Each structure stands twice: as structure tokens, then as C-alpha cells.
Amino acid sequence: MSSHADGKGRLWGLLAEYETVPAVLEAAARVRDAGYRHFDVHTPIPIHGLDEAMGIRVSRLPWLVAGCGAAGASAGLLLQWWTNAVDYPFIISAKPYFGLPAAIPVTFELTVLLAAIGAFVGMLVANGLPQFFHPLFRVERFRRASNDRFFISIEARDPRFDPRTTRTLLESSGGKPVLEVEG
Amino acid sequence: MRQGLDRSMGEGSRGSGGLSLGKRYWRSLEELAASPAFRERIQQEFPELAEELVAPATRRSILKVMAASLALAGLTACRWPKERIMPFAYRPEGYVPGVPQHFATALELGGAALGVLVKSYDGRPIKVEGNPAHPSSLGAATAWAQAAVLEMYDPERSTTLVRREGGQRRVPTWDDFLALATEHAASLQASGGAGFAVLAEATSSPTVLALKNRLEEQFPRGLWVEYEPVSRDFERTGLAQAFGGPVRPRLHLERAQVIVGLESDLLFGHPEGLRHARHWGAARRAEGGTMPRMYAAEALLTVTGAAADHRLALPAGHMGALLRQLAHELARAGLALPAGWGAEAFAPGSPEARFAALAAGDLLQARPHGLVVVGPAQPPEVHALAAGLNEALGAVGTTVSYLPDPEPGRRSHLDGIARLAAALAEGTVQALWILGGNPAWDAPAELDFARLLAACPQTVHLSLYDNETSQLCRWHLPRAHPLESWGDARAWDGTVSVVQPLIEPLYGGRTLAEVLAALLGEAALSAHDLTRRTFAQQWGGGDEGWRRALSDGVVANSAWAPLRPRLNPEAVEAAARGLELPPAGGQELVLHPDACLHDGRFANNGWLQELPDPITTLTWDNAATLSPEDAQNHKVRHGDVVRLSAGGRSVEAPVLVVPGQARGVVGLALGFGRQAGGRVAAGAGINAYPLRTAAAPWAVRGVHVERTGRRRLLATAQDHHVIDTLGMAERGRRVGSLIREASLAAYRANPEFARNTAWAKARPLWKEIEFKGEHQWGMAIDLSACIGCGACTIACQAENNIPVVGRKQVANGREMHWIRVDRYFAGDPADPEVRFQPMPCQHCENAPCESVCPVAATVHSEEGLNQMVYNRCVGTRYCSNNCPYKVRRFNFFNNFKGVSPTTRMAFNPEVTVRGRGVMEKCTFCIQRIETARIAAKNERRPLRDGDIVPACAQTCPTRAIVFGDLKDPDSEVSRLHRHPRAYGILEELFTRPRTLYLAKLTNPAAPAGEGEASS
């Protein structure tokens, strides 16, 4: 397959392919140092150290999850207290209308449920998934991104992006081949 | 639909209402009942009832969904099917639709009447209760009497006349029959009745008696015989021997201190059993510090034997000997008796001898307050001797009195049927009219009555069912059910009751009197006219008296005055000497009327079929009962089918091992194995009549028992399986704490013996909610009084629309009874103590069932009731698991699916008919509570103690069950809850039951010597 794109269409960015984990870590660090913002690394496996290499700030997802959990807990308690003790209290085995021990299981389950949903949905939203279309999917080689190859993509919208310099940066960092991707 | 139903049924077809309404409304009902419109209406009214109890709810929820999906498309269109209201065109005076009325009438069994009150709801009789004013009832009612409602609505009752000629079956009309009757009467006139015979079932009806006498005048050469397979003729004959003429004994247990009963099931198997039980139950509470003592000798374990303080298991054939032994002991102890009454029949030191000695000692103590009773199955001689002993004790006048026999001239039933058979065989009878009864099925086997009957040129059979006999007769006439008919009947003590209809005959049946009248050329007269005529002749027939008789249910002062017959000692001696001793051995077969089905006439009654036998808890079957030892000797187990043969005939029956049954005795109940008994009766049990001969109607000597190798699953309500030794042992350990008991002496020493202290220290883990209701309902059940007869079970079934589930389901432990009577054996299997414990919902204050229900379908009321809300129940059955008393019942199927529209007329509209998949249980008869409460409020008065009586308490012969308000310190139930004998079972589980039991008291004689009847 040919390794450079023809002129039609807007340029989305450049895509460089790497063989090994160290290589891509190396390259990522260099791209980061070069001050690029809109770049990304595509790997079939999560690579430890990539966060630093790319300079990603730690996700705030945990706070969301904690929030959801708290919401679940209070919802659970309120629900049980209001329904069984306030709205329509029945005499059940002469037991108190609302007893904390009996309320714990449901409260716990609701806590976990909401927290888990928070984590799952939160992750998707933050990652902007589902995203069925992405320019990179147009690139045949990119199929291996989920198999055994590592890629770095730099988007054209990055202020520092310049077709030539950026390409040389990628190539010098060992990216081979480096492709132009159209958006 | 329920309400719709009652309107349509009720207002549309308002029935009797006794008198004031006159006949017009019945006619209208008759038309209605016949009209297709009516049938169709029931059809469309009832299926919903049957399908889902909450049909509307189901529809509602479905509609919710529909509505949602159709949200935008005219929702108001969504609604369940139209219901119609059928108001009267003419509403009877003073009749309020939907408000039940009670009418007094009487039901008759074997020639003795039981006075009852029938609750009629919009013209449909739905519940039979005892009539407090009636001497044999005193407010209680037997199982068969209460089940009469179901019998009346039985769709399988014969609905038409039938004419069977040369193999073909035609349906004539009553007019055809009347034609036959008049023509026949005419021909008889000529011959003076020669060749004409009437075979009637026993009846005490003065009207029938009067007609009979006129018949005999008109046709002097005719033959009139009376036959009942189960009768007390032996007693009658025996007393006739002793007194030179038939008299009827009446027992007064209220005055008895020592009772010696031989095969005498006087608390249960006696026309006055209810009355006996009432007095017995009252006395056994030992409120006065004393209580009577009972000695019972019997071959099979009976309710009476279970209640006795001393019981001796003895073959029926040995009773005569035992009685002579007793006489011997009495004489020895100083009672002046003619020589030759007593005899030393048993070896000194033998159980029999010891039993007799102990009893004799007590009798002598009690003298006039002693009583010797002999059962109807014992030969006349034994009765004669017993009468002699009572005379000698001076008991006559205190514990027993004698009344005139209604028909001194009557041939005994066995003679009668034998005589008739002979006549048929000779061919001297060309015309036989059978009025009631089912002789083709239950006549003594050796007479081969069925064959003779078939050969008779003209035969007419009047009967509720087109049964075995009808099918052999040329004519079958549908008989009007007692609840449909006018008539009269006499109680055991002679008290007259007027029988009044609750509803127009559903199938146009006629009464016995009407048929006789037809023969006497009085076809024009209705049963009503005939009854009034008799009433006028015998009791002075002012409308006033007639009205009172109807409303009271009894005719004042119509009881017979006691006689003082002279005893003939020689005759007694002769009788006594006639008693062989020691009796011949050999395996003995004891036949007995079934506790529920009697002689088999009730075989098509689901309630009675499913009512557990008090002792064996067997349902839907009879079985060859054996003592544990005999079972071992014959190498048979529970359920093995054995062949019983005697006198060349044999039957095959499954074995049921019963502790406490006499060795060498096989027991077998009559009344099962009907061939033409109807769908309910079909397949239930085996027919014992083939083994029954005129010579030995009750106890058959020398019966051969052999195994067939086949087995039959027996549907017992308890011990659904043979319990292993481990379970046996544990059960033995537990009974003591479940049913607490003490002897009178021990009770006197420590009245609080039953109090449970173990749980009293227990404290709740949480702050308990206290109930704010203005009443706090509770129940007390006195185990000293309860005799385990099971009347409460049927009362509850009738009151609360409890379904009949059938043999297979009972065998699988799915019976639905809300109140069951737990039966426990304790002690030596050969001579066990039998204990009964009625078990309704305990309405625990800390009800374990409630906290586990996920949808709050069972919760507590402010008045301390454990409420089960059927229409909220989703059927997880968790409540049942968590109920330590296992009183909850689950509808595994739609139990009313197969129930015919007619039978559904027996439903109590005040109680929801439960559908499939919901739990149900005892409600303390909440419908009665609410009715009483609203009535009281409408009258602006407080509820009084006794305003509310649940069905079980109402019918209990011994008044063992008491219900009331615990908040009212003066209420009977509060008093009983404070009673020293009061305890709650499984209190240690901290369930706080609202039902307390009063511990059982027994009164065994102190070991030989200082035997002392409390007095």
C-alpha cells in the first residue's frame, strides 16, 4: 500500500507507526516536549508510564463515582424510611417502622449500583465514546493498533502543527511509516 | 361480580324467607331456576369468580398496561366488562338485599332430628348452624348437618324423574307419576294392599307417621318396613327385653360422675352426641374443683375413647363378658345384684379384670351418679344387662332416664329388611315403594337385595340421588332436600321441630310425605299443607303457635315425658347368661359407620370426604385398621392392600395402622366405595357392605386377612408418610410441651402447672409497637373440653369458602382447612393417650410471617389481628415457611375451576373467593367481626362480649373455643387468658400468640384401692 496521501480533502493529521513499546514511549515523550497538545498514542495494550510520557493529568473520575455512591446511599435510606415509615406505615411483626439494620442491605446495593453506573458511564462520556467514526479508521494500517502495533497521531488543528516539521519530528523519533490522514 | 352476583341471584331470585313471603316468590324462583336466562346469568357471573379471585384486579393491571400503550387513544374506553344489577320487580316486605337472614329448621338422620339455624343470603342458604333452643343441638351442629348445604347444591342430585323399562330410560313428569299413584291406589283398594310393600328410611316425622298409619288402615294387607343400615335397634331390643317393652334411653352427663362405656361412642356417634359433648366439656373444666371420670372399653379407638381417663382396648365381642365381669366386681364390692348377672369372665389380674375392678369401685362411690353405657353395635343382651346395672346403681332418673318409643310396634330394621326380602323372594310382593334409603347397596349382603329388587315388577324409589337402588327400580323420583322442603321431625327426646324450606326445590323434588299423600289420593296437598295439618291436629294449629314454632325451631313442651319402666331382673339374668364367656377367639372384623360419611349417604359431599377422620386423620378413603402388633403379625405396612374374607365374601382394603386398637381386631368403615354415588364419591374407598350380614351386622368373627401385594396411597391429613423412629422419638418429646396436661390432683396441687416461664424472661431486641385499636381480639381454646370431633373444621370451611382439593392434593399435603385438629398419640402404642389440639392461625403479635413478606400482603391490624390480604399476595410462600404453626394455606391451583355454578351458590358472599397463587389462613372470621361492629355502631351502642362468634367457636359442641376482646377485662376470653391453665404454644419463639390454650386436665383413678371419683 502506498505510504503518502494524495491531495484531495482536508488534512486531519499525521499518523506514525512504531514497533515496540519503548519506541512509542520515547516518541510520545518527544512529542510532548515539542509542546504538542492535540496528539494521541494508540496502543493495543495499556502501557504503564504512558501517562507521564504523554503528560496526561490524573482523571477526576473517582470523584464522580464517590458522588454517585453517596447519592445511591442517601436515596436508598430515604426511600426505605419514607415509604415504610412515613407514607404508609404498616405494623409488621410489631417491629419499628424503620430500623437501620433492616435498611442496610438495600442501601448498600443502591450505593454500589449507582457508583458502578457512574464509573462506567463516566468513563464512556469522558472518553467521548461511543464514537463510531474517526478519521483514523480510514487508515488500513491502523487496524493493527488493536493488535500488535503502536501509533502516534498528531492532529492538524494543533497550533504547532506543520506538515513538514511535524513529519520530521515523527520520523526522527522512529515512526515508520508516517502517514497523512484526512478528516 | 360477587356483589353483582348477589344482586342478580339474590334480588332476582329471592327465595323462601319462611312464611311472611308466601309462596309467590318461590314460584318465581322456580321459573327463574329453570329459565335459560338464569343459568346463563350464573354462567356469566361465576367464571370470573372462578378464574381469578381478583379478576377485576387482574383486569385492572392489564388495563394499566393497555392504557399506557394506548395513552393517546381515548383511554376512558378502557374498562372491565359491564355488570348488571337485577333488582326485584317486587321486593318482599321488610327484606334488605345483601343482609343475611336466619331461619330455624331441622335435619334428620336415622330417625332423630337435629335443630338448626340456616343463614340465608339473598335467598341462598349458605350456612347451617346449631339451634340453641333445640335439645339435641344446644347451638352446636355436627359435620354432616353443616355439610347439608353443599349436599343441597350438589349438581349431581337427581334432577328429573326417571322411568326404567326394559333397558331403556325415559324421563316422565310428576303428573305421569301421580297418574300411576292414583291408578295403583285404586288397584290396591281392591286387594286391601296385598302385594304392596313400602320400604322407608327411618324418620321421626309426625306427618309421615300419620300418613303411614292411614296407609296401613287403608291397605291392611300391605307391608311397611323401615330400614337403616346404621341403627340403634339392638339397644331398643335389649331394653325391651329388660323392661318388657321398647323404651328410649336418654343420658344426662351433666349429672354423671363416673361413666363406664362399652363400645359406646356417646360423645360422637350418638344422636345426642352434641348434647353429651356439651355437658362433658362443661364438666371436664373442673371449674368446681371436680370433674367426671370416664372408663371406656372399645375395639376401635373412638373420640369417646380418646376422651376417657381409662381406656381398655378389647374386641367388640368381649364386651358382654367384660360387662359381666363388671357386674361381678360390683357385686363383690357390695352392690346387691341378682346372682347370675355377674360372672368372673377374665383371669384375675388380667387387664380386663383390673379395668372392671377399678370401674366398679368408682361406680359404687358414685352410685346414682354412675352410668353404664353400651354402644349400639353391641348385642341386645349387653344392653339389657347394662340397664340392669344402671337400675341397681340407682342411676335411673339421675344419669339416665327412659322415654317412650315413638313406634313400639315397629319391626326392627334387620327383621324388617329380612322379612321384605323373603316376601320378594316368594314373589308375594309385586309393588315395592322405597322411600329414601339405598337398600340395594346397604342391605345385609346375604339377602342379595339388589337381585330381588330387580325382579320385582313394580318398584318406585324416592331419593336425593339417582343411586344404586334407583338404577334397579322402575321409577326414580327426585326427592326434595330437607333444606328445600316442608316437614316436621322429632329430636331424640321427642321435641318436635318444623322443617321449613330455605329455597324452592332446585330440581323440583318432592318430599316423602308428598309421595305418600299421592298414594292416599291427597296429591293436591303440598308438603306445606300436610305439615300444617299435622301441626294443627297435634299441637293446636293457631297461626300464632305455628309462627312461634317456625321462629323458635322447636314446638314448646313437645318432648316426651320420662317413663319409669319396671325392670325385669329375670329377663336381665337370662340375657346375661346368654352372654358367652369367654368368647370365641379368632380375628374379628368390626364394621362401623364412617365418622364423616355415616352409612354412605354423604359420600358425594366433598366437605365430608375431605374432613379428616378424628382419629386416623384419613380423608377420601376408608381403610382396614389394624393394631401395630397385628400389623406386624400379618407383615403388613401402612398402605398395603389386604383381602378380608368372611362367609365366602371378601373385600380388599388398604391397611392403616392405628395405635390403641384392640389386638385381633380389624376395623373397617362403612359408607365408602359407592358405585353410583356421583363424581365426588367415585374412587373413594372400598365398599364394606359385602361383609355385612343380618346375623353379624357389626362384629364379624373369624375374618381371614391376607396380603395382596398391592399398595394404595392413603391421604391422611397428618403424618403424610410413615414417620421414622427418629421422628417418632422427637414427636414424643415435643407433645408434652405442645399439649400441657395434668391430672386433676396435680392441678389442685399446682394450678399454674402449664405456665411457661422459660420465655417470660425473653426481651424483644427492638421497641415493640403497641396496638392502638379500641378492641384487641384474642382466642382461647380449652384442651380439657375439646374432644377432637372436627365440627369446627367444617364450620370454618362453610363460612370461609374454603375449597375442596381432593384426594391427591391432600396426600401431597395441600389441604386447605384453616383450622385443623392436630391429633397426637403419646405413650405406649398398644394403649396410647390421644390428644387433640385445634390449630387455627394464632394471630401472633410478633407474627413471623409478616416481616418476610416482600409486598406487605400480610400485616398486623391495630386490633392485633394478623391480616392476610389475598388481593395483595403475589405468592412467595415465605410466610408459610416462617410460620412455626404451619397454619397458612396456599392455593397451588385455581381450586374452584371445576366447581359447578350451582355449588357456587353455597359461597359466602362476605368472604373473598381466593384464586390461584395466593396464600390464605384463618381470619378469626373478620367478616363476622366487621358485621357485628357496623351493626353495633349503627345502633349507636358499644360492642358487647359475645356479639362476635367465629364459625368454629359457634359450632363447637363443647364450647372449647372462645373468642373476644382482650381489652375488655370482663370478657370471657380475657378471663380465660388470665386462667392459670392458659398457655401459648411455642411461646419461646417470642411470637406472642393471641390464641392461648388451656391445659388439658385428666382424671385417672388413683391406683387401685383409693380410687375416688371427685364429688
Added chain:
Amino acid sequence: MKSVDEPGRFVFPAWANLIRPALAIVLVTLPAYLVVLVWLGGSPKTTDVGYRPEQPVPFSHALHAGQLGMDCRYCHTTVERAAFAAIPPTQTCMNCHKQVRANSPRLLPVRESYASGLPIPWVKVHDLPDYAYFNHSAHLRAGVGCASCHGRVDTMEVVQQVHTLSMGWCLDCHRNPDPHLRPPELVTVMDWVAPGDPAEHGRRLREAAGIKPSVDCWTCHR
């Protein structure tokens, strides 16, 4: 748009990414929509209220109870004594209609019933489920007016259901009866209004008569 490095595979079109906003909207609105649908659609307000079946006889309550001012109890005689406020027998109609409108065609079914003795098949309007046991007499005694449940029947040409008669509706009153109470002797007065604040007025009546409406299940369900 094409790239020379043409993928030999299917690539979702760019608009496929609209799935995200779409999903977001659906997830937020659908539950709400369903709730509203079931809530409105399923509630007895929609299914039951306004039920107005045609009767075999065009009997006008507006005329009899309204203009003629007949008391409810003239026809529904049993209402104070029984659970059911029975529909009157044909007799009752004929008391007047022997003379009044003696041969109006609209009264034909009534006359037929009177002649034949067979009932007039009225259609049930206020139809409770079979497991709910309502007792008219108890409520009248407590002073709950006919109009409280049946509405202004005296203005209805054809009777229709005006309240849901749902369990919740019953409970509302059983929990707080005061606004619905009136002196028992005035229960049939259709246009009755409480002097002053109904709740206050009702409270006094309640305390005077010691009315304690029960909310125990078995009060209505047996």
C-alpha cells in the same frame, strides 16, 4: 472523501457519531415519557372516572333528585341499614308512574317488568372490585354525604362515575376524614356546604361522634 490508503473495510460515516447526543437525549427523555404515560394512562382517573353507561331506562336523576327534589332514600331505601344501597324494585317506580306518564314509551321496560315480575337489567356504574367490601350504612352513619363519592347526582341526566374509587382515594379520606364529614342527618343533601372551614367543622363532628376511620387492610379486604 477518500484516502489512497483506502481501508478494505467498512468505516462508519461521520454522522454515526450523532449517536452520542441522540443517546443522551433518549436516556433522559424516554424514562420520563414512560413514567408520564403509565402515570396518566394507568391511573383510574383515566380508566374509570367518567364511566357513563347507557341504562335500559333513560332514568334522569337530574329530574327526580334535582328538579323534583326527591330524597335519595326514597328509592335507595336500604342505604342506611345495609352494605348495599339497593336499586329500587319496579314497584317503587310504579308508585308514581301508574299515574304520571302512565304510558310514556320510555317507561315501557318498567311497565313490562312490573307486569312480568322480571327485573330491569340496570348497568352497574360504581363498580368496586369483588375483594373490596364497602358498607354504605357505616359511611352514612359517620356522616359522609352521598355526594362525597357519587358527586352531584342531582345534576346528572345519566349517572356517571366522578371519583376514581381507587384504594388510594379511599385511604385519603380514611386518613383525613374531616373535610368530608357532615351531620349524618344531612348526608343526602346534595348541595350541602360546610358552615365555615369544612376541616374545622368536620373535626368537631368527628370528635363529637367519636369517628375513627380504620386503615387496617381487613376493614375493606376480607
Added chain:
Amino acid sequence: MSAVPLDLDNTLERPGERAPLVLGKSDLASITEQVCEIAERPRPSREWWLAFGTSASLTLVLFAMLGYLFWTGLGVWGINQPVAWGFAIINFVFWVGIGHAGTLISAILFLFRQKWRTSINRFAEAMTIFAVICAGLFPAIHVGRPWFEYWLAPLPNQMQMWPNFRSPLLWDVFAVSTYFTVSLMFWYMGMVPDLATLRDRARSKIRQIAYGIAALGWRGSGRHWHRYERAYLLLAALATPLVLSVHSVVSFDFAVSQLPGWHATIFPPYFVAGAIFSGFAMVLTLLIPVRRIFRLESLITPRHLDNMAKIILATGSMVGYSYIIEFFIAWYSGNPYESFTFLNRALGPYAWSYWIMFTCNAIIPQLLWFKRFRQTPGLLLVISIFVNIGMWFERFVIVVTSLSRDFLPSSWGVYWPTWVDLLTFLGSFGLFFTLFLLFLRFLPIVAMAEVKSVVPAAGLELGPHRGHGQYWGEIPHQHDEENER
């Protein structure tokens, strides 16, 4: 399957050297190939069709039984008074128990950094999902009026009624549904990268679209991975207490009641141990044949089997201990009902079931003390099957013996299942295996992305964490000492 070829044995402990988690010369591509190939075969094998046909028809039997049940009523089952709970509840607890291994492996082992889990967790999680589906089925059908089941949900309604939150059954509803939802999310989330792999390898358009949608457009972005790992860690942390809670709550159904033999404080731990026990047994029962059939020995190594065997041994011993301690408590409590119940279990009419349970659960697993039994797949398979049987009988014993003989001897009874009971139970296996076979056919049965991250080829021996590949969800900048050698 007897001994293991030596080159495929990683069970020997070589001091100072970490045993490889994946055997053979596997690099990223080979792992991808090895796993995807299974889902990409043009047509399934005859064996698959055979198995699928069987289980599918059993599923049809299940539906037939349900139809019959709903049409006729619960009476078609063997339940009665007093034994109002029968097969339905037994099967429910049985399946829920099995549904524990998956989430346990993926969540708890994950938190404990047991990287050997990577080869089997997908598989185990799938099993969990399907087992919980089967479990959820039974409570749903065992009620008398299923059409009113929505009353268990706190929905506003015209009755103004609410469910009773004091009922353990309601806790159960919440516990099981939560467990199912969370497990499902956990499973699916873990699968997203692998679905992407399948998508990227897909040839046919349908597969490309199907996997394309399933993969949500995953493109292995570093930024995505970052949040992904964080979310995965959080889910694991949430799922861990959940796993323990679910069977505890299930045990409350019994422990909160007051029936002798049910009303015991030991139940929650006892049930959880039992659940893990049966769960792992079921994993092995399925895994051993699958690994053989699909030639996955290099990914699912003897060491995996060995580890799981050890867990079975441990939990099995706990269960056995509970059996014994129950007797002790029954005796020591001095509660006569309790003591009788246990005597009755061991010697009463249902003793046979008790001893089946005891042998299968408490005795047979003890064989796993021997290496040979832990490492010979064949033997291990047999043992795990015995455990499955034993654990089913444990529930039978608990439910039936306690109910059939409780407080009042008058209402003692017996319980026997009907043919409907048996076919319904069989049918539930049909449903389970149907789902499972579909999973084998269409989804990545091994978590490729995870496995890849532990092979040397991932090249992670460089950098701060050499030697042991990537920690999923490891908290950044935090290494354990032993790896700093």
C-alpha cells in the same frame, strides 16, 4: 487428558525467578491470532453444533415447562405444606452461587494483583453473567402470581402501597439485580478493547458493523486507556464487596427466618465460601474442556488450574468446617429444635442427600492436597463436577430438611420433585450452556489486551517495572518492593 507436556509446565517454583504466566513463544500478534481465530472460524465445528443443538433444545424444554407452569399453577411442582419452597429456590441459590467465581476472579484477584487471572477472567465473568441469568429466572417464576411481580418494585400506584423493605426477599431482589448489572458492565467494559480487535480483524461487512458497534469506536487512545483503567479499577473495587454481599443477602433469606437449620448467624460467611467454592468448580468444569478443545493450553496454563484448585481446596475446607460447626452450634445452643433438625439431616429421611453433600463438598476436595490432582486436568475436572453436584445438594438439604420437619410434628411432611421440577432444572442448564456456547462462538473468550500486557513481548522488562509486565489499574508511581530487586 493426562499429564502435561513438560514444555508447557509452569508449575515448578524456581526460586528467584517469576514463573511465566503465558507459555510458549507468544508475542502480541500470536495471542491476537490464537484468541480471535476461535471467534473468526467461518463455521463452527460439528461438536459445537452438537452441543448447541442439545442445549438449545433443553432451553425449549425450559420454556415449555414455564408455559405449563404459568397455565396451570404452582401445583405442578412438588412443593406443598410444609415444604413451600422446593426446586425453584434450590436452583436459584445454586446458580447464584456459581455466579460468584467470575466477578471474584476479575475483581478480587484483580485488586490483589493476581495477574494469572488475566487468562481466565473473561471466561469466568461470562459464566457469571449466564449463571446469574439462570438464577434470576427462578425467583421470578416461583411466585404464585407472577403477573403481579412488579409489586416488588417501589413504584407509585393507585393503591398507595409500597413493598416491605423489612423482607429479605426484597433485599434479594436488589442484591441480585445490582450484582447482575454491575457484573454485566464490568464484563462488557473489559471486553471493549478486544471487541475492537475483532472489529479491526473482521473481514465480512456484518462482522465489521456488529463488532464496530459493540466496540463503541475504541481506538486504543492513550488518553482513553488512562480513564479506562481508572474506571476498571473503581468497578473492581465496587464489585469486590458486592460479590461478598450478594450471597450474604441470599443467605439472609434463610438466616433471617426462624426455622431451625435456617436461623443461624454462620450463614453469610458459610454461603459466601460455598458460593466461591461452587463458582470455581463450575469455572473448572467448563474451562478444562474448552482449553483443550480450543488449544489454549499456552494461555490457560497448568499453573492456572493449580491456583484454582488451591482456591477450591481452601473454600471447600471452609464449607466442610461450617458443616461441622453447625452441628456443634446446634448442640451447644441447647435449642432442642435446632439439635433435632441436624440429627434429622444426618439420620432422618433425607440423610442420603446430606451424605451426598458432605462427601462431595467436604471430603472429595481434600484430594486436592495432592499436586497430582491439582495438575491433572482430567482428575480436576472430575473433582469439580463432584463439587457442583455436592453444592446443589447442599441447597437441597438446607431447604428441604428444615422445612419438612419444623416445630409442630403434626405438620411435618415430605417433599418430592415432580417431572416438571426436574425438567425445569434441566432446562436451566440448557439456557446456561446455550448462552455459553454463543459466547464461545462470537466473543473473545480470553481477555487479549490483558494477556498481551503480561507477555514478555510487551517489552515491559524495560522501565521501572521490569519483569512483570503491566499492572492493570496499578496506582501510578507505586511499585512493590520485591520487584525492585
